Amino acid sequence: MSEIKRMLQARNWMKSNENFLTTWHAHVGYKLNLFEHFTESKTVQEVAEKYDLDETLLERWIEVGLEVGHLKKKISGKIKSKKKMVKYASANSDESVGILLREMMELHIPTLLEYPNLIESKKRITYLEDKFADVVAETSTLLEKAAVTPILKRIKQNNPASIIDLGCGYGGYLKSIQSNFPDIQLQGVELNKDVARMASSRLGDQVDVYEGDLIDYIEKFSGKVDMVMAHNLLYYFPKEDRENLFKNIAGVLNKKGTVTFITPVMGATHGQTFATAFNSFMTAHENLYPLPTMNELKQDGKAAGFKVTSTKPLIREGSWYLVTLKKVK
Numbered sequence: 001m002s003e004i005k006r007m008l009q010a011r012n013w014m015k016s017n018e019n020f021l022t023t024w025h026a027h028v029g030y031k032l033n034l035f036e037h038f039t040e041s042k043t044v045q046e047v048a049e050k051y052d053l054d055e056t057l058l059e060r061w062i063e064v065g066l067e068v069g070h071l072k073k074k075i076s077g078k079i080k081s082k083k084k085m086v087k088y089a090s091a092n093s094d095e096s097v098g099i100l101l102r103e104m105m106e107l108h109i110p111t112l113l114e115y116p117n118l119i120e121s122k123k124r125i126t127y128l129e130d131k132f133a134d135v136v137a138e139t140s141t142l143l144e145k146a147a148v149t150p151i152l153k154r155i156k157q158n159n160p161a162s163i164i165d166l167g168c169g170y171g172g173y174l175k176s177i178q179s180n181f182p183d184i185q186l187q188g189v190e191l192n193k194d195v196a197r198m199a200s201s202r203l204g205d206q207v208d209v210y211e212g213d214l215i216d217y218i219e220k221f222s223g224k225v226d227m228v229m230a231h232n233l234l235y236y237f238p239k240e241d242r243e244n245l246f247k248n249i250a251g252v253l254n255k256k257g258t259v260t261f262i263t264p265v266m267g268a269t270h271g272q273t274f275a276t277a278f279n280s281f282m283t284a285h286e287n288l289y290p291l292p293t294m295n296e297l298k299q300d301g302k303a304a305g306f307k308v309t310s311t312k313p314l315i316r317e318g319s320w321y322l323v324t325l326k327k328v329k
């Protein structure tokens with residue numbers, strides 16, 4: 001009996017791993033642009049020859065793709081990608097979400113696989129900022145779709161004359177604000193040079209993008225700014241420094257100024273599977289830091305003279321929230 005139970009357990013683990021194989025398959029396809037290569041029906045040999053790829057391994061990848069439903073086989077035996085894979089998992093597609101596959105498979109999963117070593121050695125790994133800055137900035141833009149409308153709504157309510165975006169990434173929020181509210185004075189700060197330059201070229205001359213550390217930059221604007229955005233930024237700051245970060249932001253803002261944070265939070269009602277795994281990823285690095293709880297955000301805000309005016313879930317599956325605070329002192 002216990003042998004049967006063991007076998008059933010093993011079978012369950014195999015079954016639950018199928019989702020991972022789907023992601024693996026999509027990631028390989030995205031990386032090598034294979035879904036696009038098979039947009040039109042092609043034989044394995046045709047694609048292998050044209051793009052100088054290993055035919056046997058390509059054949060194996062195709063077998064998995066047929067099983068997980070990413071590819072289909074025509075009566076002729078030729079292979080064709082499903083339309084949604086060409087659309088969402090090809091680098092050249094405007095609607096691609098492949099960058100998320102890259103972040104998960106090249107950054108998150110390898111880190112999580114290091115966990116046994118890290119727990120035993122009591123060590124941390126270093127997050128390679130330069131290597132992943134572009135991937136991370138681009139993945140963050142996927143969240144914009146959910147966040148930009150509520151951000152624009154808050155701008156309409158508060159009517160700021162000036163906004164600084166801290167850790168602005170590729171500047172997607174600034175871009176949307178620029179086209180909806182052309183009279184607002186906008187600035188971005190971005191630590192990573194390549195990312196900052198990309199933001200600058202997307203935003204044009206009207207928006208200043210400062211390349212460097214936000215702490216050095218914001219000092220200059222004491223009491224002069226109406227709104228600050230700090231989106232997907234908190235995990236770059238240790239818990240014990242966050243109160244200071246809030247105080248620095250408060251220092252930049254005018255009386256009654258507003259700050260918006262976008263962040264996954266720990267301990268929320270929804271999406272904790274993803275949030276706890278994300279938190280494990282952060283904690284594995286010596287230069288990334290655990291996610292805040294909503295209570296910590298409120299407390300740090302209060303200590304810096306803010307009051308939380310709204311907490312809006314953006315992506316429930318990941319416990320991602322938009323938290324808005326207003327200066328009350």
Ligand SMILES: C[S@@+](CC[C@H](N)C(=O)[O-])C[C@H]1O[C@@H](n2cnc3c(N)ncnc32)[C@H](O)[C@@H]1O
Pocket residue numbers: 133136137140141166167168169170172189190191192195212213214215230231232233236262
């Ligand atoms: C995860 S990305 C988010 C980008 C954007 N805010 C968004 O939500 O789409 C965070 C960005 O903050 C930048 N960053 C981290 N620490 C910073 C600091 N101390 N000063 C300025 N930028 C910083 C990183 O280089 C990265 O591009």
